[in-house]
Amino acid sequence: MRDAAAILAGRLAARASRALGAGGGTTVPGRVALALAPGLIGRLVARLPGGVVLVSGTNGKTTTARLLDGVLAAAGRTAVHNRAGANLLPGIASALVERAGLDGRPRAEVGLFEVDEFALPAAVEATRPLVVVLLNLFRDQLDRYGEIDIIAERWARVLAALPPGATVVANADDPMVADVAATWAGRCLLFGLDDAPDRGGARTLEHAADARYCYRCGVLYEYGLVALGHMGHYRCPRCGRARPAPAVRARTVRLRGADGAFFTLVLPDGEVAISTALPGLYNVYDATAAAAGALALGADVATIARGLAATAPAFGRGERVALDGREALFLLAKNPAGFNAVLRTVLDAEAAPVVLIAINDLAADGRDISWLWDVDFEVLRDRARAVVVSGLRAEDMALRLKYAGVPASCVTVERDPLRALEAGRARLGDGERLYVLPTYTAMLDLRDRLARQGYLRGFWKQ
Amino acid sequence: MDLRICHLYPDLLNLYGDRGNVATLVRRAQWRGLDVHVLEARLGEAVDPGAADLFFIGGGEDRQQRLAAPDLRAVKGSALREAAADGAVVLAVCGGYQLLGHAYRPADGPVLEGLGLLDLETVHPGPGARRLIGNIVVRDLAGGRLLVGFENHGGRTRLGSAAAPLGTVVAGFGNNGEDRTEGAVAGTVYGTYLHGPLLPKNAWFADQLIVLALRRRWGDVTLAPLSDAEEDRAAVAAAARAGVRVRLDLGLPDP
Ligand SMILES: [Zn+2]
Numbered sequence: 242m243r244d245a246a247a248i249l250a251g252r253l254a255a256r257a258s259r260a261l262g263a264g265g266g267t268t269v270p271g272r273v274a275l276a277l278a279p280g281l282i283g284r285l286v287a288r289l290p291g292g293v294v295l296v297s298g299t300n301g302k303t304t305t306a307r308l309l310d311g312v313l314a315a316a317g318r319t320a321v322h323n324r325a326g327a328n329l330l331p332g333i334a335s336a337l338v339e340r341a342g343l344d345g346r347p348r349a350e351v352g353l354f355e356v357d358e359f360a361l362p363a364a365v366e367a368t369r370p371l372v373v374v375l376l377n378l379f380r381d382q383l384d385r386y387g388e389i390d391i392i393a394e395r396w397a398r399v400l401a402a403l404p405p406g407a408t409v410v411a412n413a414d415d416p417m418v419a420d421v422a423a424t425w426a427g428r429c430l431l432f433g434l435d436d437a438p439d440r441g442g443a444r445t446l447e448h449a450a451d452a453r454y455c456y457r458c459g460v461l462y463e464y465g466l467v468a469l470g471h472m473g474h475y476r477c478p479r480c481g482r483a484r485p486a487p488a489v490r491a492r493t494v495r496l497r498g499a500d501g502a503f504f505t506l507v508l509p510d511g512e513v514a515i516s517t518a519l520p521g522l523y524n525v526y527d528a529t530a531a532a533a534g535a536l537a538l539g540a541d542v543a544t545i546a547r548g549l550a551a552t553a554p555a556f557g558r559g560e561r562v563a564l565d566g567r568e569a570l571f572l573l574a575k576n577p578a579g580f581n582a583v584l585r586t587v588l589d590a591e592a593a594p595v596v597l598i599a600i601n602d603l604a605a606d607g608r609d610i611s612w613l614w615d616v617d618f619e620v621l622r623d624r625a626r627a628v629v630v631s632g633l634r635a636e637d638m639a640l641r642l643k644y645a646g647v648p649a650s651c652v653t654v655e656r657d658p659l660r661a662l663e664a665g666r667a668r669l670g671d672g673e674r675l676y677v678l679p680t681y682t683a684m685l686d687l688r689d690r691l692a693r694q695g696y697l698r699g700f701w702k703q
Numbered sequence: 704m705d706l707r708i709c710h711l712y713p714d715l716l717n718l719y720g721d722r723g724n725v726a727t728l729v730r731r732a733q734w735r736g737l738d739v740h741v742l743e744a745r746l747g748e749a750v751d752p753g754a755a756d757l758f759f760i761g762g763g764e765d766r767q768q769r770l771a772a773p774d775l776r777a778v779k780g781s782a783l784r785e786a787a788a789d790g791a792v793v794l795a796v797c798g799g800y801q802l803l804g805h806a807y808r809p810a811d812g813p814v815l816e817g818l819g820l821l822d823l824e825t826v827h828p829g830p831g832a833r834r835l836i837g838n839i840v841v842r843d844l845a846g847g848r849l850l851v852g853f854e855n856h857g858g859r860t861r862l863g864s865a866a867a868p869l870g871t872v873v874a875g876f877g878n879n880g881e882d883r884t885e886g887a888v889a890g891t892v893y894g895t896y897l898h899g900p901l902l903p904k905n906a907w908f909a910d911q912l913i914v915l916a917l918r919r920r921w922g923d924v925t926l927a928p929l930s931d932a933e934e935d936r937a938a939v940a941a942a943a944r945a946g947v948r949v950r951l952d953l954g955l956p957d958p
Contacts, residue, residue, distance in 0.1 A: 380718075390766055453714060459746070459770045461714070602944065608837065609853045611899050614720030636940040640903055640933045644726050649933075 244285075244345045247278035251338035267327035271334030282330065282367040284345065285337045291318060291351035293368040294534060295361065297396075298376025298418075300579045301527040302328060302355040303555045304519060305376060308531035310353055312548030316540050321349040326555075328357045330367060351538070358392050362399045372537045373403065374410040376530055378417045379470055380615075381576040381607065393417045400425040408537040410530065413487040414472040420456060423485070432533040433487035435507070437468040437522055438496055455482055469522055470578035489533040491515075491525050498590030499559075499570055499674070506532055506546065513546045520559050520572075521586040523579065557684040561674075562696055564666050568674040571688075574598075575606065575680050577615035584620055587676045596625055596676045597665040599632040599658060599683035606680040610634050618645040627668040629653045631661035632683045658687045659694070704921055705738035706913060709755035711779065712763075712771050713743045716799050719855070721761025723900035724796065727909050728757065735926050737917075746770060750779050752786040756916035762797030762898065765809045772802055772815040780818050787820060790919040792912050793892040796901055800886070800894035801825040801858055810857060821887045821894050822863035823878075832857060838945035839875025839897060841885045843908070844868055849949060850885075850905050851941040852897030860896075862887055869895055874945040891915055904941055906934040 251274035258269050274281055286293050296306045303326045313320045323336040333354045341347045356364040358378070365373070375396065378389050400409060400421065411422035413433035422429055453462055455477035462475035476483035492512075494504040501518040502525050517528050532545050540548075554560045557573045572587070574580040587594050602608050613634075618641055621628065628651055630638040639654050655661040665675045679687055710725050725741060732739045744750045750758075763771065775783075787793050793803070801807040804823040807815045810830045834857045841850040850870055859879035862868060868878070869886025877885035877896065886895035893912070895901060902909040910926055917924040942949045 390764055454767075454770070456766075608944075609719065609855060609899075611720035611723070611853055614723030614726070614900050614903070615717075633944075634940065636933070636937040637904070640937040641723075643933045644723070644730055644903060654936075 243278050244281055245343045247274040247281055248338050248341050248343055248345070250274060250277055251335065255335070255339065267323070267325040267335055268329070268331040269335070270338050271327075271331035271336075274338045275331060275334050282334050282337060283369070285341055285347055286352050286368045288346050289321070289350065289352045291538070292371030293352035293354065294372040294374065294538065295354055295356050295364055295368065295370045296374040296376065296530075296534070297356045297358050297361045298374075298412075299358060299379040299381045299576065301376050301523060301530070302326075304524060304558050305374065305527040305530050305534070306353055306355040307555045308528055308549055308552045309374075309534050311552035312531060312535040312540055312545050313351060313353065313538070315548035315551060316544045318351055319349040320351045320353040321347050322353040323355060324555075326355065328355045329360050330363055333364065333368070359395070362395055362402070365399050365402055369404050370407060371404075372408045372410060372534055373399075374530055374534045375412060375418050375422060376526070377412055377415045377470075377472060379576050379578040380612070389417070393421055396421045397424050403427065410533045410537055412472065412526070412530065413485050414468055414474070416455075416462065416471065416475055416484075419485055428537075430489060430533045430537050431485055431487035432489040432529045433484065434466075434468050434473075434494065434525065434529065435490045435492040437466060437473075437494055455480060457482060469526065469582055472526070489529060489536060491529045494522070494525055496520070496522060496586075496589055499586060500590075504528075506549075508532065508536060508542055508545075511542045513542050515546055515549050517549055517552070518559075519552070519554055520590070521582055523582045524559070557679070557688065562691060564662065564675065564696065567666055567669050569662070569666075569677050570674050571677045571679070571684060573681065573684050574678045577612050580616040580678070583678055584617070587678075588620060588624055591673075591676070593624060593626040594676050595627045595665055595668045595673065596621070596678060597629045597631065597661055598638055599661065599677070599679040599687060600630070600634040600638045601632045601680050601683040601686070602634050603682045605682050610637055613637060613641045616641075618642060618647070622646040625651055627651055627653070627665070629655055629661050629665045629668075631655050631658055632680065658683070659690050662687065662691075704917065704924070705740065706732045706757070706917060707740045707742065707755045709742045709744055709750055709758045711744050711750075711758060711760045711775075711799070712746065713761075715746060715767050715771055716761040716763040718762040718764065718767075718798065719796075719853070719898035720900045721796060721898065724761070724794070724902040725759055727900075727902035727906075728759075728913060731906070731909055731929065732913055734929055744779065746774050747778060750782045752782040752789065752791070755786070755791065756919055757792040757794065757912065758783060758786065760793075760795040760799030760802070762799055764798075765812070768798045768802060768807065768809070768815060769812065771798075772807070772817065775802055775818055776816060783818065784820065787890065787892050790891055792916040793820065794912060795894045796898055797856060797896055800896060801860065803892065803894050804860065807858060820892050821889055822865035823860050823887050823894075824863070825858040825860040827858045835876035835880050835896075837875055838941060839877070839885070840873040840942050840945045840947045841870035841875070841877065841897065842873050843870045848907055849873075849938070849942065850895075850897060850901070850908060851938050851945065852899035852901050852904070854896040854898070856896050860887075865889060869893060874947050899941065904934060904938045906931045
C-alpha cells in the first residue's frame, strides 16, 4: 500500500518536473518515493525475475550499461535501466518507479544500473545484485572522493557483502581492480585487451597513470602493453604479481577514428568479429566489459555480437549533433585518463582538427581543476587548427594550452557555451566536424542549450 | 646562463597536476632564453646537492607518502639539507610539504618522520575529520601579493618559531583552518598546500623562485618581463571561484 503510494507520488513528481522544464526528473521521483517508502528499491528489485546487474568504475559506466542493455534487447529481454546516468540511489529508484506498476511489480525482467563508484556499497546493499561489473579506477574528482585507494578499499568491502551466488566481472588490465576482484571467493569473470593499436611504439605510461606501483612491494610495475592510462599488461619485477589471464578478451583491435572500432571478441566458448560505432580504445574496453557482463547473465556469443553492434553512443559520449549543415561530435572528457583517450581519438580521426574544450568546476565535475595539468594537451601543439575554450574555467584551460605550446593565435576564449559553439563552427571547412570535449556539467549545459535551440531532444527523453 | 631543476618523485608524488609546476618553471626560464635542465630523482635514487638549483616535491596520497618518507630521509635527506644550506631553492607542495616538516601523523598507521627542513609538524585528526578542500586565496607575507590555488588536505600543519608562514589566508583554510596562516618559508625552502597547480597561475611567484635559484651560481639576476595576460586572467578567475574579487593588475581590495 505504502509502496503503491510512493510509486504514484514518484511518477507525479516526474511529470511535474518535466512540465516545469526542470530537467529530466531523473532523481526527484526516486527521492520522493524513497522518502515515502524507505527500502522501496529492495522490494521492487526482488520482483525482477532476472535479477540485478550493477556497473561501476571511474570511466565508461554509462556506455557499458548501455551496451549491456543492447545485448539484453538483442536477447529479447527487457531491462529497467537508469540510462540518463543518474547513478546514485535516487536515480536507481527513479528508474524503477518509472517502470513499476502500482502493484509494486517492475515491468521488466532485469535491473541494469550504472552506479557511482563511491555509492557502490549502498547500491549493493539495496539491490543484492546477481552481477557486479567493475570497470576501472582512475583519479577523478579528488575533492569529492578523496584518494582512489579509499575507493578500492570500499570496493573490497563491497565484495565481501555480495550474495554468495553473485558473479564479479572485473578488468584484469587495471591492477587495482584486479586486486579487488581477487578478494572475491565466488564466480569471477575477468576481461581485458590482448593487444592495442601501437602508437608509434609508445609502450610507456602517460603522466596521468595512477596505479603504477605494486601495492605489496612499492616497486614500479613493468608493462608489456600499455593500453590506456595504467591499464595494460603489468607485472611486478619483485614479487611477480601480474595481470591475471582474462576469460573475455578483445584481440586484433582496429580503431576507425571517430567512426568506431573493429575487434575480435574472444569468449570461453568461441570468438566473434565485432564492429562497434563507438569510437576510441576506451569503448573497446567498455564493449569487452559489457560482453563479459552479458556472458555472466547467460547470453550467447551471437547475441552478444548483435547487441554490441546495434548500440549507439550514449549522450555526450561519441554522440553526433547536426549544427547548421555541419556536425559536432561530443566526446565527454572528465578526468586525465579519459581526456587523453579522447584526444587520441580526435587526432586519429583528423589531421588538423577544430576542437572545443569546455571546462566546468561544479560539484559533478570536481571543483579542483588541477587535473588539466595531468592531461597531455601537448599533443595538440602542432596538430590543432583551432581550439575554442569555454566553461566556468575557460581561463585555466587557455593557460594550460599556453604552457602546452599551442600558439595563442589558435586559441579563442569564449565563456558563453553557445557562442563558443558558433566560434568553433565558424572555423570548420567543408565536410569537417567540430570536436566538442566537455566536462560533465559543461556537456549537459551545451546539450541543454542546443536542445532549447531545437538542435536536439532533451537527453531525458531518449 | 642555465637553470637546473630536480623533480623529486615525479611518478610517485604527482597527485594534483604537480608537474604543471615544473612545466611552468621550465617554460618561463626558456622564454627568457635560459637553458633548462630537468633531472628526476625517483625512489632509491640519490641526488647530488650541487647538481640542481631548484628542487621540487609534489603531493601524494598517504600510501605514496609512506613510500616516499623513508626514502626522502635516508637516500636524499643529507643532499637536500646541504643544497638548501647553500642557497638552492626547495619547493614542496601538499604531501611533499608535510614531509619537509619534523613529522606527519596520518589518519591511521605509524607516524612518518619528516626531513625537518621546515620547523613544522602535521597531524591528521583522524579518518572522520573533515578534509580542508576548496579554492584558496592567500596574501603573500613578504610582498603582499596574491597567491591563488586549490587545497585538499586532511592534515593540519602548525609552524614552529623557525619557520615563517608563506602568507595569510584571504579565503580558504590554509595550514590548519584555524590560525589563517598558509605555507611556510625558511631561507630558500618553501612549502605550501596550494596546488591548482601553484605556479602557472602565480607567475610572479614562479619568477621569484627562478631568480632565487639562479642567484646561487649567477649572482644578481633580473628576468625580462613576460606578457602574463593568460596567467593573470586565470588567476582572477580562480580567485573569483574562491569568492574573492580582484582586478586584473592583481591588486587586492582592502578587507
Ligand atoms: Zn610486487
